[in-house]
Amino acid sequence: MSLQLTQMEKSNLNEKTIQINSVKFHWSNKSKFKLHIPELSVDKGEKVLLLGESGSGKTTLLSLICGFLTPLSGKIQLNEKLINDLSATKRDQYRSDNIGIIFQQFNLLPYANVIDNILLPLYFSKLRSANISNQRETAISICQSLRLPEDVVNMKASELSVGQQQRVAVARALIGNPPLVIADEPTSSLDTDAQTIFLDLMFSQVASSNSTLLMVSHDKSLSSKFDRVIDMKNVSVKEQ
Amino acid sequence: MLLKLTFNSLYARLLTVGMTVFAISLSLMLYMSVEKLRTSAYTSFTDTISQTDLIVGARTSSVQLLLYSVFRIGNATNNITWESYEDVINKKEVAWSVPISLGDSHKGFRVMGTNSEFFKRYKYRGEQSIELEQGKNLDDLYDVIIGAGVAEKLNYSVGTPLIVSHGLQSFSDHDDQPFKVSGILAKTGTPVDNTVIVSLEAIEAIHVDWSTGAKIPGQITPVEEIRQMDLSPKNITAALIGVNSKLQIFQLQRWINEYPEESLSSILPGVALQELWRIVGVVENLLLGISVTVIFTTLIGMTAIIFSSLNERRREMAIWRAMGASPKVVIGLLMLEAFIISVMSIIVSTVMLFLTLYVLQPWIDNTYGILVNIEMLAVKDIYIFMLFIIAASLVSLIPAIRAYWFSINDGMTIKI
Structure with missing residues (x-):
């Protein structure tokens, strides 16, 4: 029994959610900004903080991982699947099946209610909706574990406070248990106390759905809360 | 889901959307009343004399x-x-x-x-x-x-x-x-x-x-x-x-x-009336031309309104994309919006037309001797409506394609 567990843990450790090899990207030959990442990997179940100054290519890297952009050369693998060869439509499908995304702010469709916002990814992903038997109940229970007030679920997204909106964004990113959650500075619009509460809630949700978390920030003080910290300076190579 | 969200989105922009619907409805009504008056005038005109051989x-x-x-x-x-x-x-x-x-x-x-x-x-x-x-x-x-x-x-x-x-x-x-x-x-x-x-x-x-x-x-x-x-x-x-x-x-x-x-x-009075109507017909064609132009103008207006909303809705497009919506869905959403606006305009214009005709019919008959027949929509009107909806959807492709490019190029970076 214990042997089996350790084996599972081992396979968990060996399994890479993100694996990037010698990826190069730039918008055009004239542009100054060139991104070159020789190697970067994130293990399954890991909580990783990606630190970097603005302009260091964090967002571009996220766009590459999410399949919005394709690298000029190199390999990007998610769950051991090479995604940069996929067609645009397949990349969109892959993203909705496997990645929950949390933006810095304005995550939600302002005119839709909270429930509809949370359930939106399930509309595009059969895989994720298959993980859930009762969509509405699941959405409500995630909201509860994120300590959102009960009456919030039927409110319009635009009526929520910024902190509440960010928590709803977490609920949306995690519904249907996607293997990877990508968060682009989700705490930058929150004050310090709210940041801590938000991160704790997000971590517990990520853990309960067995997802891997890659969060981008420029705030080094958050480092202690993560399994591993990657600095853009160390993974990307400056090119002239 | 998409339909519901599109309605929510339109409802959230009630004032702008309402004004657009109203403008389009007015132009459609103008067209339909010109058309109705034209056919009624023709009937009244050719009905001036009957049974005389x-x-x-x-x-x-x-x-x-x-x-x-x-x-x-x-x-x-x-x-x-x-x-x-x-x-x-x-x-x-x-x-x-x-x-x-x-x-x-x-x-x-x-x-x-x-x-x-x-x-x-x-x-x-x-x-x-x-x-x-x-x-x-x-x-x-x-x-x-x-x-x-x-x-x-x-x-x-x-x-x-x-x-x-x-x-x-x-x-x-x-x-x-x-x-x-x-x-x-x-x-x-x-x-x-x-x-x-x-x-x-x-x-x-x-x-x-x-x-x-x-x-x-x-x-x-x-x-x-x-x-x-x-x-x-x-x-x-x-x-x-x-x-x-x-x-x-x-x-x-x-x-x-x-x-x-x-x-x-x-x-033969009937033949002569036809001949005469052909001369008068130039004016009716002119009227028809004007109302078609008005419809066209409001279509452009609708496109302009969708266009101007694109910048503020770039964020929204990015959310859709992050959820896994392909750029095609983004195009579809905007076309669906135009479709809904045009269908609503058709309904509003028809209601307005019949109310107006109902109120004005006795007056038109008395003043101009033209009996406007208030009948339900003819097959021809349905054709016109369908043509209008198709035209509206096609015209909305212009902003939709722009949104497509936005959503492809924006990716994770969102300009507000």
Whole structure:
């Protein structure tokens, strides 16, 4: 029994959610900004903080991982699947099946209610909706574990406070248990106390759905809360 | 889900969307009312005279003969003699005939001499006959019956005396022989409304002291003497003719046109009306063109509104994309929006049109004599609606394709 567990843990450790090899990207030959990442990997179940100054290519890297952009050369693998060869439509499908995304702010469709916002990814992903038997109940229970007030679920997204909106964004990113959650500075619009509460809630949700978390920030003080910290300076190579 | 969210999104922009819908509805309504008025005007116009098979007059063009004999516009080039008229009506094909004599006027309204057959035989809008609303028929030599329009504009009632002027724009009056209103006709919506009707004998009577269009100097025949005279008409301007069998119309028409003793023309009113409508039709095409342009303009307006909302909705597009929506879905969302706006506009415009028609119908009928038929939407209207929806969706492709490029290039970076 214990042997089996350790084996599972081992396979968990060996399994890479993100694996990037010698990826190069730039918008055009004239542009100054060139991104070159020789190697970067994130293990399954890991909580990783990606630190970097603005302009260091964090967002571009996220766009590459999410399949919005394709690298000029190199390999990007998610769950051991090479995604940069996929067609645009397949990349969109892959993203909705496997990645929950949390933006810095304005995550939600302002005119839709909270429930509809949370359930939106399930509309595009059969895989994720298959993980859930009762969509509405699941959405409500995630909201509860994120300590959102009960009456919030039927409110319009635009009526929520910024902190509440960010928590709803977490609920949306995690519904249907996607293997990877990508968060682009989700705490930058929150004050310090709210940041801590938000991160704790997000971590517990990520853990309960067995997802891997890659969060981008420029705030080094958050480092202690993560399994591993990657600095853009160390993974990307400056090119002239 | 997508439909619900699109509705939510439109509802969130209620004011802008509402104004757009209203603008489009107005233009669609304009188009539909022009179209309705056009068809109704056409029907009213061609319904001016019915059941008359031939109109006979002096040799002239068919449109001109129709204009002066039915619409009282313009002048007859010549009269026809009573003998020719009798030759025509004595043909065995002729079932009935109404002689009419034109040329004089009263305060701008045409005076028409005819006989009692006119009231029996003149039909409009299919089966409708002219009816007396007040008063009685032409009993006395100096009786006149006036159309509803004449009575209304001159404020005449039964018993009002009136003087007939010689010609159409002359200052010489037949003031020695005053007339008196004996009856007023009900409104017909035809030129009869603006006609002063007297007997053929009265036309002869007022011209006793006239010769070749001028008053004979010094000669005034007393009224009593005139009443004793033989006033049977020597000339008439035109005649309406009905035949026994429709098959005989062309035969009779040819006979009249080839009548050797006098140059006569005979026309089929239906054909002449069509010819005339083709001339009037230029105006209706112009109207139609204008309303189509208005629709086109509002379509461009709608596109502009969708366009201007794109920048503020770039964030929204990014959210859709992050959820896994392909750029095609983004295009679809915008087209769906345009589709919903155009369908709502169609509904609103139809409701507005029928309400307006319902309210205005009696007024239009009274004022212009055009009976606008309020019927449910015709197949043609449905075609127009479908065409409009397709056009709206196609036009919305322009902002949609722009949104497509936004959403492809933005990726994770979102410009606000």
